[in-house]
Amino acid sequence: MNIHEYQAKEIFKRYNVPTPNGYVAFNVEEAVENAKKLGGSIWVVKAQIHAGGRGLGGGVKLARSLDEVKTLAQEILGMTLVTHQTGPAGKLVQKVYIEEGADIADELYLGIVLDRAREMPVIMASREGGMEIEKVAATSPEKIIKVAVDPFIGFQAFHGRELAYGLGLEKEEISSFIKFAAALYKVYMENDAEMIEINPLVKTKGGAFIALDGKMGFDDNSLFRHPDIEAMRDESEENPIEREASGYGLSYVKLDGNVGCMVNGAGLAMGTMDTINHVGGTPANFLDVGGSANAQTVAKGFEIILKDPNVKSIFVNIFGGIVRCDRIANGILEATRLVDVHVPVIVRLDGTNAKEAAEILKNANIKNIITASDLNDGAIKAVACAKGN
């Protein structure tokens, strides 16, 4: 789960990670009120969406008067912001963060992610602040300093020194940087974060370090022990169909093709998409019905797949292990009663109770159901149906 910048900064503040002062606003009046509350003569109006690259997309602007705050808030609230991370459709801006201006001497980058190969958190720092870190990593990886922290010992002063000297910081800056990094590591560990990114991390003319931006993502499996973070969930940032699916224990991702897929297991679901591509078709979605599929979840699966008007056929590909095939077959029957399945359904059931399942489907005698003998056969038939053959 991801959160907004203003929420990440709330968490930062609790751990004494320095950030500029600011308040979130849901409308123009609030935005102006917030600017008044902050005082000063310079403010930053920042679009709050779950995507990076907001500045380049026109979602972060500087205001030098309260009138300008008003104009900019009007402009940004309600705009559809397109960045390299939103995709071409962009994201609707529903809130802005009004922040006090910072005096910037230098822009750095600081982030923490899980290094899967080393199986420990790795802190990444770079002098190339404000740039896309993926681009820096691709073009000049030597400009990123990486320090892995073994959680058994936690963040130590030497980790901080490796980062600080690696960045080439001035002598008098080193201790405040180490303090900053130590606090950020604590934020990461204590909140079960998956990633934290501060880009840019600003060095002020006074030599202090401030998180000018803040991005955080969390391990979904750990949210049960962080109700305060779960409460930060912004459902408007999530795909409504994917959210609905997860409520039924289904894992769904929409794609651009026309062959709907209903599969058990994430690996086979991906493998089914790959097979559809391989035989000349395009999958409309990823859908894993999970380990406890029953008639209701299968019906829901059909309903969700059919919300996509591009879907011209549906390939049900089940290899029964824990999910018994007869249960899926009954689910298909039930689903055809509950949902109007108006496209051909190609069914391949193999594994536990596959024979019983075949009987159930044969006796059902529903038109539009085509049985397939194996994965490849099913994919070919589903693609042919989607092409209208």
Add this chain to the structure above:
Amino acid sequence: MSILINKNTKVIVQGFTGKEGSFHAEQCLAYGTKIVGGVTPGKGGSEHLGQPVFNTVREAVAATGATVSMVFVPPAFVGDAVLEAADAGIELAVIITEGSPVRDMQRAKAYAVKKGMKTIGPNCPGIITAEECKIGIMPGSIFKKGNIGLISKSGTLTYEGANQVCNEGFGITTAVGIGGDPIIGLSYIQLLPMFEADPETEAIVMIGEIGGDLEIQAASFIKEHIKKPVVAFIAGQSAPKGKRMGHAGAIVSGSAGTAAEKMEALTKAGVHVVKSPAEIGKKIAEVLKK
């Protein structure tokens, strides 16, 4: 022969009396697995499925001599359960539970490594030595005894692969589902040399997916150390970037962890890479008939 487990392996079940633990322990017993007891704190001294129940893993190990634990405890308690198993001298923990916190697994695995305990999973179907010992949730009937070793991140693709191999007239020595979480126990580079050393295994099927770089590590390892033929499939060639595809670890971040780069690395290492999982069985037949 086989790797890691065989008909003599003594197994206990952590989370023995729970719904999932009970159901699958019963299936494993029916398959012939030597389940010699289980652990459910608070139920020690009772009997379940004809086997003794203990309060702690230490007691269970002392009383039964078990060397392997099959872990079914709920996600919030998996970290603790694996730490307990490692501390009690278990040699291999097979962690079936899905949805355990990454940080808990990270710590549990680091401790397991320190204690010399191997782990498989979490979020995996388990491990099976065909017609001898099943420790997990896979449908035992599709694993006919034979000469192919199988390593897979995905449960259902393990079944798909094994089924195709058997339909081609071959069979399985041992199949290991390693799981699709960001942090997992035994992986390709630990399991490949075990299959290489197993005299029964003639070829290896390796099923990977997008995310992380375990398959890339495997490619360089195979090039250097593996002489037996390897057939590989990488799931998620058509997955969009930045989207998590069911498994917690199945995500292409930035431009890293794509199916294309993994397939390329494996191909360069001399692995027989198939583009669709439907071709696994045929490719094995082709490779072994040469």
